[in-house]
Amino acid sequence: MSEPRSLPLLGGPPPERSDAARNREALLRAATDLVDHCGVEAVTMDAVAAKAGVGKGTVYRRFESREGLMAALLNHSETAWQAAVLSGPPPLGPGAPPMERLLAFGHSRIETNLKHADLITAAGHSGARAYAAMSFAAMHVRYLLTRLGVRGDVPILATSLLAPLEIAILHQQTHIEQIPVDRIQRGWAELVRRVVAAEPSAVMAP
Missing domain, CATH: 1.10.10.60 (Homeodomain-like)
Structure with missing residues (x-):
């Protein structure tokens, strides 16, 4: 892949x-x-x-509309973030081992979504934007899981890893449950390691 x-x-x-x-x-x-x-x-x-x-x-x-303006701002931010994932410095960008890239991806996505939480809300339920953003994230996580030698149902596993990064869940954890962001990041990293460890195969080189 x-x-x-x-x-x-x-x-x-x-x-x-x-x-x-x-x-x-x-x-x-x-x-x-x-x-x-x-x-x-x-x-x-x-x-x-x-x-x-x-x-x-x-x-x-x-x-x-104002919602359309907010969606355009959000798309502008999303484009810049995608560029960092595809061609920025490692470990988020290319050049780092796949596990490091996957962990950096999750941490960056958590920080980015929390930073733009108000903008995401103001943009409304833009299904088109959400689908495009999720499609890119899903493809990237699937790619990294494949590089890590994961042979299970990779699309479903990728979706399971992406779900905790969505703003609805992050808002619940940070604002209602008062969970620190660094704890959320550590928990997500543990989830990643459990998913990868469940597949007894060699890790491919970056």
């Missing part, structure tokens, strides 16, 4: 003219600045328009 390639995030914009693409990037930068300095709740279509120096109608034409 070969290293997965980055997936286009479904629900994203169609190909644009260069000027339209630049305008879109300017709006996303304005929205990102607002998120970074004021929080997700401060990001309104009016605020983004004012920050970017355009009319509110321009923002609506690009993203249709």
Whole structure:
């Protein structure tokens, strides 16, 4: 099984003219600045328009709704994260042994989802985006499990490893049960090792 390639995030914009693409990037930068300095709740279509120096109608034409704008910001972040997985420095990126990469993947996904928890909520139930993001993550985990010599039902095992990384579960653990993030990461690493140890086969080289 070969290293997965980055997936286009479904629900994203169609190909644009260069000027339209630049305008879109300017709006996303304005929205990102607002998120970074004021929080997700401060990001309104009016605020983004004012920050970017355009009319509110321009923002609506690009993203249709605030939820659409939040989804675009989330997709932008997801694209950058996928790039780090595929071509960034090890151990998240290529070059490290598969077990190290798998553990780094889980830790990074936990941190990224918690960092963007408010943005994920504001983006709503975007099934298209969620499917694309999950498809990339699933392919990557399947690839690493295969490199580790796991021969069981790899797609199901990969889904079992990915489920604890989703924001609904992370929110329950961190906000309601008050479990520290480092404990969650250690628990996920233990789960990974148990799954891999259940397969008595040699670990393949990275």
